[in-house]
Amino acid sequence: FDRYxxxxxxxxxxxxxxxxxxxxxxxxxxxxxxxxxVARALPRSTEEATLKIFSRGPLxxxxxxxxxxxxxxxxxxxxxxxxxxxxxxxxxxxxxxxQAATKLVAALASETSSVIDLLRRIEDGRCVDDALNxxxxxxxxxxxxxxxxxxxxxxLLQLRNxxxxxxxxxxxxxxxxxxxxxxxxxxxxxxPTVADRDAAMAARGxxxxxxxxxxxxxxxxxxxxxxxx
Numbered sequence: 437f438d439r440y441x442x443x444x445x446x447x448x449x450x451x452x453x454x455x456x457x458x459x460x461x462x463x464x465x466x467x468x469x470x471x472x473x474v475a476r477a478l479p480r481s482t483e484e485a486t487l488k489i490f491s492r493g494p495l496x497x498x499x500x501x502x503x504x505x506x507x508x509x510x511x512x513x514x515x516x517x518x519x520x521x522x523x524x525x526x527x528x529x530x531x532x533x534x535q536a537a538t539k540l541v542a543a544l545a546s547e548t549s550s551v552i553d554l555l556r557r558i559e560d561g562r563c564v565d566d567a568l569n570x571x572x573x574x575x576x577x578x579x580x581x582x583x584x585x586x587x588x589x590x591x592l593l594q595l596r597n598x599x600x601x602x603x604x605x606x607x608x609x610x611x612x613x614x615x616x617x618x619x620x621x622x623x624x625x626x627x628p629t630v631a632d633r634d635a636a637m638a639a640r641g642x643x644x645x646x647x648x649x650x651x652x653x654x655x656x657x658x659x660x661x662x663x664x665x
Contacts, residue, residue: 439522440466450517453531465490466519466527472556477545482538485545489530489555494518499565500530503558507551508570509544510535543573554579567605574609575616585619592662599659607659614647614660621664 440463454462458478465474465488474490487509489500497514504511513533521527536544544551550572557563557579564586571577571585589604608615621644624636644664651657 449515450519450529453515453517462488462490462529466521466529469527473552473559475548475552475555477548477551479541479545481541483535483541485534485536485541487532487534487544489532491528491530492526494528495530503555503565503569504532504534506565506567506569507554507573508536508540509573540573543576547573547576550576550578557583567609570609571612571615574612577616577619581619581623584622585615588622588663592659596662603655604659604663607653607656608663610653611647611651611656611660614644614651617643617647618660618664 461476465476468474469490469492476488476490478486478488480486487504489495497516501511509532511532512535515531517529517531519527519529534541534544554563554569554572558565563569563579563583566586568582568586569579571582572579577585585608589601589608592604593599593601617640621637621640624630624633624640630636648657648660648664651660
């Protein structure tokens, strides 16, 4: 308390915008910022949540809005709070009021670490900020697994040059279960830590076939089977 609350650094905006019971966890997040962006999600209803992002430097709001939109989250309100931290450090808290489907709000709360990983990868230039990131909350794939899918998508576009990026992206997003199954089959086939590769590939292969049977669009089916191939 003595490190953070000083008369010369109290933030009126933060005090007015933050219920007292949220302060201890906010401070924990501020202490973790040495590793990069940190975030915490606070569900307010089945379709609404507050997302706080903690950053050492200022964020470009247009870019973070795009990132959240690509995750499938609709921002309805935003508050920016610059802070003076102990040891002459600076920090920023961005508070976003979010609306999204029930499944996404639940995933945002339970898989916040996956969102943090995605935000850090985007910040470091290790992940593309596009619509495929919706798969992180929709299917539970990691940001790295989504990046592998982008690589496979780009190979597919070279093999079938009558497709374009948007066509393939939308096929993957409309059929998220099949896309996730293909990603997990890829891991079963190539992840060096898999113990019984034959059994893992057989099980994941059956998952892919089951998911593909549920695809209703002929074009989507062609795209997904091309990716699986």
